[in-house]
Amino acid sequence: QKEVEQNSGxxxxxxxxxxxxxxxxxxxxxxxxFWYRQYSGKSPELIMSIYSNGDKEDGRFTAQLNKASQYxxxxxxxxQPSDSxxxxxxxxxxxxxxxxxxxxxxxxxxxx
Amino acid sequence: xxxxxxxxxxxxxxxRQSVAFWCNPISGHATLYWYQQILGQGPKLLxxxxxxxxxxxxxxxxxRFSAERLKGVxxxxxxxxxxxxxxxxxxxxxxxxSLHEQYFGPGTxxxxx
Numbered sequence: 001q002k003e004v005e006q007n008s009g010x011x012x013x014x015x016x017x018x019x020x021x022x023x024x025x026x027x028x029x030x031x032x033x034f035w036y037r038q039y040s041g042k043s044p045e046l047i048m049s050i051y052s053n054g055d056k057e058d059g060r061f062t063a064q065l066n067k068a069s070q071y072x073x074x075x076x077x078x079x080q081p082s083d084s085x086x087x088x089x090x091x092x093x094x095x096x097x098x099x100x101x102x103x104x105x106x107x108x109x110x111x112x
Numbered sequence: 113x114x115x116x117x118x119x120x121x122x123x124x125x126x127x128r129q130s131v132a133f134w135c136n137p138i139s140g141h142a143t144l145y146w147y148q149q150i151l152g153q154g155p156k157l158l159x160x161x162x163x164x165x166x167x168x169x170x171x172x173x174x175x176r177f178s179a180e181r182l183k184g185v186x187x188x189x190x191x192x193x194x195x196x197x198x199x200x201x202x203x204x205x206x207x208x209x210s211l212h213e214q215y216f217g218p219g220t221x222x223x224x225x
Binding site for chain 2: 032036044045046088090099100102105
């Protein structure tokens with residue numbers, strides 16, 4: 001059973017702080033990792049993908065992957081109230097014919 | 113570039129009725145997915161198409177759910193008969209291939225009463 005675990009939150013951070021969102025996965029063969037942002041009542045929006053160990057930065061977002069620890073995280077620098085949303089971690093084996101498995105998401109609240 | 117289109121956006125039906133959802137993927141995307149998202153959960157894959165062939169439908173409740181993508185472009189998902197537990201948001205997503213990032217449509221919120 002492939003599982004993706006996230007703390008459901010809510011995670012509250014003050015405006016301007018760094019928000020750190022964490023995700024662990026059970027299948028050691030997983031190769032592709034994604035972070036989606038979902039505003040209340042909206043559909044998931046892709047914000048980051050990462051495939052190899054280490055950090056990947058895109059603007060205020062940094063994804064970090066550690067395959068040995070089966071751990072992926074998302075850092076949001078200079079958090080803004082508009083970042084308040086649920087962040088979904090998604091993991092896939094790289095065969096391409098296996099489903100993308102989503103965590104339940106972490107709700108982030110950025111307090112102005 | 114136009115995104116994934118879905119209709120209707122909202123649907124309310126009574127249990128045992130039938131309902132159909134439509135999805136048009138991003139142009140050129142060969143892979144199309146239908147997900148079910150229950151409140152407070154992550155999306156769960158129901159079915160994955162590669163062009164007009166089914167790649168994975170292992171989590172599709174086939175006694176009541178069906179889906180097709182006859183011409184390899186748009187797709188329909190049908191539920192017949194609906195149950196109360198089918199109340200959820202049904203999301204369509206597409207990707208260039210099964211190895212690429214998936215992009216979601218706005219979803220259809222289904223309420224079964």
